Amino acid sequence: MAEEKCAPLFETKRAKGRLFYKVFSLSLFVAICFIWVFRVSHIPRESEDGKWGWIGLLCAELWFGLYWLLRHPFRWNPLFREPFRHRLSQRYEKVLPKVDIFVCTADPGIEPAVMVINTVLSVMAYEYPTEKLSVYLSDDAASDITFYALLEASIFAKQWLPFCRKFKVDPTSPAAYFKTIVSSTHPNAPAKEFHTIKKLYQDMESRIENAANMGRVPEEVHSKHKGFSQWDSYSSRSDHDTIIQILLDGKDSSAKDVDGNVMPILVYLAREKRPHVAHNFKAGAMNSLIRVSSMISNGDIILNVDCDMYSNNSQSLRDALCFFMDEDKGQEIAFVQTPQCFENITKNDLYGGSLQVIYEVDFPGLDSLGGPLYIGTGCFHRREILCGKKFNDQYKKDWNEYKNTGLLKEASLHELEEKSKALASCTFEKNTLWGKEMGLQYGCSVEDVITGLSIKCRGWKSVYYNPQRKAFLGVAPNTLPQALVQHKRWSEGGFQVLLSKHSPAWYAYGFISPGLQMAYCYYNLWVFLSWPTLYCCIIPSLYLLKGIPLFPQMSSPWFIPFAYVMLGDSSYCLMEFLWSGGTVKGWWNDLRLCLYKRTTSYLFAFVDTIFKFFGFSESTFIVSSKVAEEKVSQRYEKEIMEFGNSSPMLTLLATLALLNLFCLLGMLLKQVFINEDGLRIFDTMALQVLLSGVLVLINVPVYQGLFLRKDKGRLPISVAAKSTALALTACLLFISIS
Numbered sequence: 245m246a247e248e249k250c251a252p253l254f255e256t257k258r259a260k261g262r263l264f265y266k267v268f269s270l271s272l273f274v275a276i277c278f279i280w281v282f283r284v285s286h287i288p289r290e291s292e293d294g295k296w297g298w299i300g301l302l303c304a305e306l307w308f309g310l311y312w313l314l315r316h317p318f319r320w321n322p323l324f325r326e327p328f329r330h331r332l333s334q335r336y337e338k339v340l341p342k343v344d345i346f347v348c349t350a351d352p353g354i355e356p357a358v359m360v361i362n363t364v365l366s367v368m369a370y371e372y373p374t375e376k377l378s379v380y381l382s383d384d385a386a387s388d389i390t391f392y393a394l395l396e397a398s399i400f401a402k403q404w405l406p407f408c409r410k411f412k413v414d415p416t417s418p419a420a421y422f423k424t425i426v427s428s429t430h431p432n433a434p435a436k437e438f439h440t441i442k443k444l445y446q447d448m449e450s451r452i453e454n455a456a457n458m459g460r461v462p463e464e465v466h467s468k469h470k471g472f473s474q475w476d477s478y479s480s481r482s483d484h485d486t487i488i489q490i491l492l493d494g495k496d497s498s499a500k501d502v503d504g505n506v507m508p509i510l511v512y513l514a515r516e517k518r519p520h521v522a523h524n525f526k527a528g529a530m531n532s533l534i535r536v537s538s539m540i541s542n543g544d545i546i547l548n549v550d551c552d553m554y555s556n557n558s559q560s561l562r563d564a565l566c567f568f569m570d571e572d573k574g575q576e577i578a579f580v581q582t583p584q585c586f587e588n589i590t591k592n593d594l595y596g597g598s599l600q601v602i603y604e605v606d607f608p609g610l611d612s613l614g615g616p617l618y619i620g621t622g623c624f625h626r627r628e629i630l631c632g633k634k635f636n637d638q639y640k641k642d643w644n645e646y647k648n649t650g651l652l653k654e655a656s657l658h659e660l661e662e663k664s665k666a667l668a669s670c671t672f673e674k675n676t677l678w679g680k681e682m683g684l685q686y687g688c689s690v691e692d693v694i695t696g697l698s699i700k701c702r703g704w705k706s707v708y709y710n711p712q713r714k715a716f717l718g719v720a721p722n723t724l725p726q727a728l729v730q731h732k733r734w735s736e737g738g739f740q741v742l743l744s745k746h747s748p749a750w751y752a753y754g755f756i757s758p759g760l761q762m763a764y765c766y767y768n769l770w771v772f773l774s775w776p777t778l779y780c781c782i783i784p785s786l787y788l789l790k791g792i793p794l795f796p797q798m799s800s801p802w803f804i805p806f807a808y809v810m811l812g813d814s815s816y817c818l819m820e821f822l823w824s825g826g827t828v829k830g831w832w833n834d835l836r837l838c839l840y841k842r843t844t845s846y847l848f849a850f851v852d853t854i855f856k857f858f859g860f861s862e863s864t865f866i867v868s869s870k871v872a873e874e875k876v877s878q879r880y881e882k883e884i885m886e887f888g889n890s891s892p893m894l895t896l897l898a899t900l901a902l903l904n905l906f907c908l909l910g911m912l913l914k915q916v917f918i919n920e921d922g923l924r925i926f927d928t929m930a931l932q933v934l935l936s937g938v939l940v941l942i943n944v945p946v947y948q949g950l951f952l953r954k955d956k957g958r959l960p961i962s963v964a965a966k967s968t969a970l971a972l973t974a975c976l977l978f979i980s981i982s
């Protein structure tokens with residue numbers, strides 16, 4: 245018993261096989277050095293062809309090599325964590341802390357209300373004392389439909405929560421649960437009860453969907469609930485008062501479920517918005533939530549999820565607490581991050597959306613360097629640290645002195661709502677430290693990453709926890725344009741972090757470990773991959789067309805390091821990808837997306853950040869769509885790439901794809917009809933042929949989209965025309981200049 249008492253609440257394991265990795269990396273590095281030496285020592289003379297092409301490649305290879313070095317800290321010493329829930333409950337069951345859960349939504353058009361309330365219901369049903377749970381929904385669209393849906397959910401929850409408890413339901417999102425039951429023949433609930441609850445859910449779902457389709461809330465509901473009157477003064481999504489409604493307050497009889505148990509507190513919040521006041525997107529929403537919740541429940545722990553990220557594991561809250569409440573190591577942990585996983589990833593992950601290598605390899609590695617990034621969803625925070633507390637080693641939280649703070653117990657509901665309104669007003673933050681040193685940081689497209697970094701710079705650590713049964717499941721982009729726009733926002737955010745006050749490249753020095761600095765830089769430098777990648781996709785192919793070699797020929801000893809680096813690195817990446825649970829085709833798809841995001845998302849992000857830096861354009865946050873038309877979904881299921889618009893990004897992609905095709909074809913035709921030495925080019929220019937060949941192969945979906953497909957997801961004719969003209973012109977121009 246005594247032993248149990250001081251036994252840790254979690255354990256940490258180290259990965260094996262690191263020596264192999266280190267030796268292999270060293271050998272790759274030696275080969276990379278040889279490549280650099282070759283480039284520098286073989287620069288063509290003024291009289292020879294290809295001098296500038298050569299120097300450009302030298303720069304690209306230097307940069308790729310250095311960037312490759314940044315990858316290493318991740319892989320040096322990965323850690324895996326395992327919490328012990330039973331010990332937590334033995335020692336702390338009576339004094340478990342209060343937890344506030346924030347769900348953010350911003351657009352009922354692409355984040356349907358039914359999906360949002362499923363997420364809300366799933367987190368309300370955590371296996372946790374309900375009187376200690378509070379769930380807040382922030383609605384940046386201030387949509388009365390979403391409010392209506394939440395109202396419906398608050399009623400349905402009175403049946404749903406007892407049902408989940410009784411039959412140990414998991415996942416606790418009703419939609420997801422009913423979906424799993426269709427595929428398995430053993431619902432853990434008796435048929436009668438199962439069908440009753442299912443019917444209740446479906447009725448609610450159709451009421452909400454009807455309201456959403458009609459675009460308004462049914463009259464009889466409207467008049468029955470006083471909450472709707474708050475929309476009387478509403479003029480638009482970006483111009484309205486604070487709307488707040490405590491739907492379940494945890495104390496009066498209407499807040500009990502059908503079994504008579506207390507329900508979690510449930511609050512709807514749409515912070516005030518005015519057209520000329522910056523609202524700072526999700527970061528602004530989160531900060532309003534932090535303040536409003538401090539007035540109502542003031543939980544010690546804050547869990548934050550996006551509206552699509554339903555809880556898939558009803559124990560994950562307790563798991564997270566094992567880290568915070570561990571007597572020995574818990575004191576320094578600011579947040580516990582779980583991976584962002586998705587329920588709609590297809591077998592070969594067409595858009596590389598699952599980010600598996602990041603979550604299976606990078607993040608465990610980060611954990612040994614001081615902890616993973618905060619990635620905006622599925623993250624448990626300590627409230628006081630999120631609000632700006634600095635680390636000191638005297639800090640020791642005594643969980644046993646459980647205090648019931650928050651005013652809900654004393655004040656009247658109305659009073660509370662009025663007080664909270666002021667906290668969510670759009671002028672509240674004026675001349676305060678909110679958005680700078682308190683709460684989530686403003687001015688960055690990845691408010692999460694920069695906030696996590698600032699927490700680290702204040703001396704705290706974080707923990708990565710990747711449970712076997714995924715903690716949360718969400719929706720990944722299911723069209724190419726969506727994926728590219730999302731990566732643009734992320735890479736732009738990364739660049740902003742790099743330029744920010746907390747820059748991992750300079751400011752963070754001395755505050756976080758050098759390995760972690762490198763790791764942050766690895767993510768924050770994404771935009772700088774665009775130029776060298778573009779260069780390597782264009783110049784070697786054009787030179788191939790012209791017949792000028794830029795790489796050593798096959799019979800030269802210098803060929804060896806090139807071959808070794810290409811082969812070695814790609815096989816290693818493939819191995820990591822498979823090990824992380826991917827397929828070979830998935831790896832190929834991931835490679836394609838990697839190319840596409842580098843040549844488009846990162847490029848556009850680079851340009852946009854510069855514009856914003858000089859004040860030419862304003863910040864935006866393009867919310868990813870979580871729904872798709874029937875036809876689009878069908879194509880997604882079949883892993884047919886969805887282009888579907890004529891954006892500059894797609895035009896650029898198509899142009900690059902065609903340019904490579906033309907160069908390769910042009911070269912082959914030249915070999916057949918003009919040159920006499922036939923196949924000798926495959927010796928002299930083997931690597932260039934290979935590079936173009938791979939680029940052409942990887943772009944097969946683009947050629948299909950341009951010329952072969954008839955469906956709506958294809959590339960529009962206008963893109964085909966523009967890109968063909970551009971690619972041809974580039975080839976002809978390049979040939980004609982000597």
Ligand SMILES: O=c1ccn([C@@H]2O[C@H](COP(=O)(O)OP(=O)(O)O[C@H]3O[C@H](CO)[C@@H](O)[C@H](O)[C@H]3O)[C@@H](O)[C@H]2O)c(=O)[nH]1
Pocket residue numbers: 348349350351355382384524525526529549550551552584619620621689690691692730733734737865866867868869
């Ligand atoms: O003005 C806004 C914009 C967005 N959101 C919410 O923010 C969340 C994330 O938006 P989404 O479009 O799904 O972006 P993702 O790229 O999927 O999100 C990832 O990247 C974001 C930063 O770029 C983080 O904020 C997210 O937590 C992280 O999951 C969603 O719940 C939105 O409703 C708001 O509340 N207000």
Ligand SMILES: [Mn+2]
Pocket residue numbers: 550552718719868
């Ligand atoms: Mn999302």
